[in-house]
Amino acid sequence: xxxxxxxxxxxxxKGAADIFTEKKQELCEMDAKMGDGDxxxxxxxxxxxxxxxxxxxxxxxxxxKTLRKAGMKMASLVPSTMGxxxxxxxxxxxxxxxxxxxxxxxxxxxxxxxxxxxxxxxGKCQPGDRTILDAMQPAAxxxxxACAEGGTLADIIKAAVQGASEGVEAxxxxxxxFGKAAVFAAKAQGVxxxxxxxxxxxxxxLARYLA
Amino acid sequence: xxxxxxxxxxxxxxxxxxxxxxxxxxxxxASGDLRCYCTRYKKAGKVAIITGGGTGHLPLFLGYxxxxxxxxxxxxxxxxxxxxxxxxxxxxxxxSGAGVLFLYGNYTGDIMNFDMAAEMxxxxxxxxxxxxxxxxxxxxxxxxxxxxxxxxxxxxxxAGAKAAAMGTxxxxxxxAQKAKDNTRTVGFALTPxxxxxxxxxxxxxxxxxxxxGMGIHGEPGVWNGPVKTADELAKESLDEIxxxxxxxxxxxxxxxINGLGATSxxxxxxxSGSVKQLLDEKGIRIYRxxxxxxxxxxxxxxxxxxxxxxxxxxMKEWIDLPVHTPFYTQV
Numbered sequence: 238x239x240x241x242x243x244x245x246x247x248x249x250x251k252g253a254a255d256i257f258t259e260k261k262q263e264l265c266e267m268d269a270k271m272g273d274g275d276x277x278x279x280x281x282x283x284x285x286x287x288x289x290x291x292x293x294x295x296x297x298x299x300x301x302k303t304l305r306k307a308g309m310k311m312a313s314l315v316p317s318t319m320g321x322x323x324x325x326x327x328x329x330x331x332x333x334x335x336x337x338x339x340x341x342x343x344x345x346x347x348x349x350x351x352x353x354x355x356x357x358x359x360g361k362c363q364p365g366d367r368t369i370l371d372a373m374q375p376a377a378x379x380x381x382x383a384c385a386e387g388g389t390l391a392d393i394i395k396a397a398v399q400g401a402s403e404g405v406e407a408x409x410x411x412x413x414x415f416g417k418a419a420v421f422a423a424k425a426q427g428v429x430x431x432x433x434x435x436x437x438x439x440x441x442x443l444a445r446y447l448a
Numbered sequence: 449x450x451x452x453x454x455x456x457x458x459x460x461x462x463x464x465x466x467x468x469x470x471x472x473x474x475x476x477x478a479s480g481d482l483r484c485y486c487t488r489y490k491k492a493g494k495v496a497i498i499t500g501g502g503t504g505h506l507p508l509f510l511g512y513x514x515x516x517x518x519x520x521x522x523x524x525x526x527x528x529x530x531x532x533x534x535x536x537x538x539x540x541x542x543x544s545g546a547g548v549l550f551l552y553g554n555y556t557g558d559i560m561n562f563d564m565a566a567e568m569x570x571x572x573x574x575x576x577x578x579x580x581x582x583x584x585x586x587x588x589x590x591x592x593x594x595x596x597x598x599x600x601x602x603x604x605x606x607a608g609a610k611a612a613a614m615g616t617x618x619x620x621x622x623x624a625q626k627a628k629d630n631t632r633t634v635g636f637a638l639t640p641x642x643x644x645x646x647x648x649x650x651x652x653x654x655x656x657x658x659x660x661g662m663g664i665h666g667e668p669g670v671w672n673g674p675v676k677t678a679d680e681l682a683k684e685s686l687d688e689i690x691x692x693x694x695x696x697x698x699x700x701x702x703x704x705i706n707g708l709g710a711t712s713x714x715x716x717x718x719x720s721g722s723v724k725q726l727l728d729e730k731g732i733r734i735y736r737x738x739x740x741x742x743x744x745x746x747x748x749x750x751x752x753x754x755x756x757x758x759x760x761x762x763m764k765e766w767i768d769l770p771v772h773t774p775f776y777t778q779v
Contacts, residue, residue, distance in 0.1 A: 273527075274646075309533070312564065316524065316531035318557040321564070359560050416556050420668055 238390055238447060241340040243300050247291040249340075250284070253442035257284045260438050267431040271418045276319055280435055283315035283323060284442075290314075298338040304331030304348075318416060319432055322356050322369060323439070329355025345393050346384040350377040360415070367411035367418070367425065372436035375400035394444045401437040408433045449647045456644035460503040460525050467510070471774040474514060478541035483523040483534050485510045486541045495611045495620045496520065496542040497549045499604070500535055501558055502527040504641070505664060507775035508600070508743040509552065514773025517608035518551070522561075526643050526746075527665050529557035532564035539569055539576070547575035547617035551607055551624055553596025554580040577621045579603070583633040583754065585692045586661030586670050595663050598706040598743035599631040602756040602767075609766035623766065630759050632693045634685035635752030637662040637708060638675065641745050660684065664708070664745045678715070682722035685753045690730075695757055697731035702738065702767055704754035709744035711751055716740065719751055736767060742776075 241249050257264075257280040264277035287307060294306035308327030312320065333351025334344045353373040362368045379400030383393045408430035413419045418430070454462055464482040468475065478484040500522030501509045510521040520538035522530030539548050548569060550562045559580065566576040582591065583599030603624045610623035637659045640649035651666045653659060658676070661669030676684070695701060705720045707713070720739050727734060735758050743752070758764050771778045 312561075313531040313533040316529045316534075316557065316561050318529075318560065321529075321532070321557065321560040325560070325564070359563070360556075 239341065241300075241345075241390070241446075243295065243298055243303060243338060246300055246303060246340070247288045247295075249443065249446045250291060251288045252445035253284045253439050254288055255445070256438050256442035257281045257435075264431060264435060264438075267434065270428070271413070271421055271425065271431060272416060273317075275317065276431055276435060279315045279317045279320045280323070280438075283311050283320050284439070286314055287311055299335075300337050300340055300344070301331045301333070301335035304328070304334070319369070319435060322360050322432070323435075325355040325359035326352035326373065327355070329358065340390075342384045342388060342390055342393055345390055346377070346380045349373070349380045349397055353377040362415065365411060366415065367408050367413045367430045367433075368415060369430070369432035369436040371408050371411065371430065372401040372404040372433035375404040376436070376440055391444075391447045394440065394447050398437065398440045398444055401433075401440050405429045405433045405437050449642050449644070451642070451644060453644060456647065459644040460523065463503065464523060467774065474774050478520075479537040481534060481537065483530060484537045484541065485513060485521040485523055486538055487513050487519050489515065490519070490542060490544050492544050493546050494544060494614060495546045495549055495617050496539065496544060497551055497604075497607055497611055497620065498522070498535065498538055498542065499550075499552050500524065500530045500538075500562065501553055501555070502529065502665075504643075504746045505743050507741065508598075511773060511775030512601070512604045512608075514771065514776070516612045516769050516771040517604055517773060517776075522565075526645065529555070529561045532561040532568065535562055535565035536568045539565060539574070543574055547577070549607060549611070549617060549620050549624065550576060550578040551600070551603055552580060553600060554582040554594060555596070575617055577617055579621060579624045579628065581628065583628070583631045584663065585632050585634050585688050587663060587667065595667065597633050597635060597664050597754075598704060598752045599633040599754040599756065601704060601738070601742050602627045602631045602702065602754070605769070605771070606763060606766040608771065609769040612769065626759060626763060627756065627766075630693070630757040630763075631754060632689045633704075633752050633754040634688050635662060635664070635706075635708070635750065636660045636669065636681060636685070637666075637745075637748055637750035639710065639749040640666060641709065641748040658750070662750070664743060664748075666745070666748075678718045679722045682719055682726055682753065686723065686726050686755075689753070689755050693755070693757065695730075695732050695755070698733065700733045700735040700758040700764075701727070702736045702756040702758065703727070703734055704742060704752075704756070705737070705739045706742045706752045706754065707740065707744065708748040708750040708752070709741065710747045710749040713740065716751060719753070723753060735764060
């Protein structure tokens with residue numbers, strides 16, 4: 238596949254809907270140890286609806302606007318911390334591909350970079366704070382690198398998954414600064430951040446469409 | 449779980465339907481969404497003050513929407529933030545030409561959603577400023593990172609009074625800031641509460657055990673141990689508050705003795721008496737005492753003590769201004 242058209246965008250995100258349905262219980266259990274215990278539910282609900290939200294908010298030949306509008310709807314649907322962060326990622330990612338009719342390698346890399354910066358802006362977090370950013374930031378960097386090396390869409394998402402997975406691994410040694418996780422800082426040692434894991438699953442879900 | 453409900457998933461919306469049914473003369477909802485809670489009395493040219501947060505803390509947050517207090521509230525599910533779109537819709541409904549002040553508690557989810565709502569208003573050139581209550585002394589040594597609890601009542605009072613006096617957005621924000629700078633709270637829980645959709649409590653306390661410094665969502669406190677006396681708890685709480693915010697002999701303060709939901713008024717007054725005696729010994733004068741349920745955690749037993757230092761006479765005038773809402777009246 239050389240590019241994803243605006244019409245195909247909904248199908249592209251279908252993989253994310255599927256993976257969060259499969260991982261719902263696992264994410265809830267991880268979150269119960271460090272937070273509210275509703276991460277799996279939130280991700281399943283938000284990304285489960287996303288393909289439909291994208292289809293309903295289709296802007297002809299503008300993937301950027303489509304993603305921004307769908308992201309705003311998703312934010313209303315799942316206003317929890319991680320729901321809002323994911324929606325902010327979509328919106329900022331959408332901004333990075335404004336007025337583009339389709340998503341090619343450059344646009345996909347720009348989208349992922351925008352996604353990470355949206356999370357960083359909304360969450361007021363920095364790399365190393367043990368958040369989802371620690372998965373999405375290295376993912377975006379790897380994607381940019383693969384793009385610069387002339388990679389295909391499939392190469393880029395593969396590189397992003399690789400970056401996210403390394404980032405998740407690194408969170409095991411990070412000290413949480415935000416939310417309830419910060420209260421349980423001592424318990425966090427050696428355990429990956431559940432938000433970062435959710436970020437990795439998102440990318441793995443997206444990779445399914447391009448495989 | 450033993451609760452008077454219909455279905456756990458309808459807890460918030462059923463509660464809201466009941467509130468609108470009981471007080472149709474004072475409040476309404478915007479955009480066809482029960483969770484967009486607004487005053488019926490909009491005053492042209494007045495700064496609109498909007499709060500919001502999760503359900504489970506009545507009269508916080510929506511209970512302070514009314515005369516001389518707040519104008520609207522975004523209502524979230526139990527212990528969850530309202531959505532940015534809901535906050536935005538409330539703002540659009542109650543804003544009347546002088547801008548919007550977002551005044552709410554210092555929690556990650558709420559901050560993100562209020563910030564998003566502010567950005568949405570900004571796109572329409574409606575000025576919005578934000579300030580968060582962060583009065584829970586024991587939640588962090590870093591003052592910026594503290595959770596917002598019952599002390600937000602004083603921020604509501606001061607900002608509400610300044611807005612009622614037709615102050616500008618900057619002046620209303622400054623009034624809230626003055627209250628924030630001078631307010632500290634310490635709380636403690638005796639029994640937990642049950643989140644309806646979970647069906648069980650999110651922490652456990654043994655029969656004679658209490659949690660000192662616990663947050664209003666069950667966030668862990670600084671110690672768990674045998675239940676202490678009201679006098680001991682008052683002393684330990686005041687020691688923490690005064691170590692954090694020194695108050696000199698002869699200064700005046702307001703005291704708020706807040707019940708967390710299942711603690712009797714009798715017990716709250718016992719605690720109030722203990723606080724009064726300790727303040728007397730230190731030569732700190734009480735300007736006004738508020739006793740009752742101001743910020744609860746559903747049926748959690750326990751209380752919090754808030755001290756608001758009266759920095760000047762203007763603050764006293766704000767505190768004295770009568771207010772009226774479906775949940776709270778001060779004459």
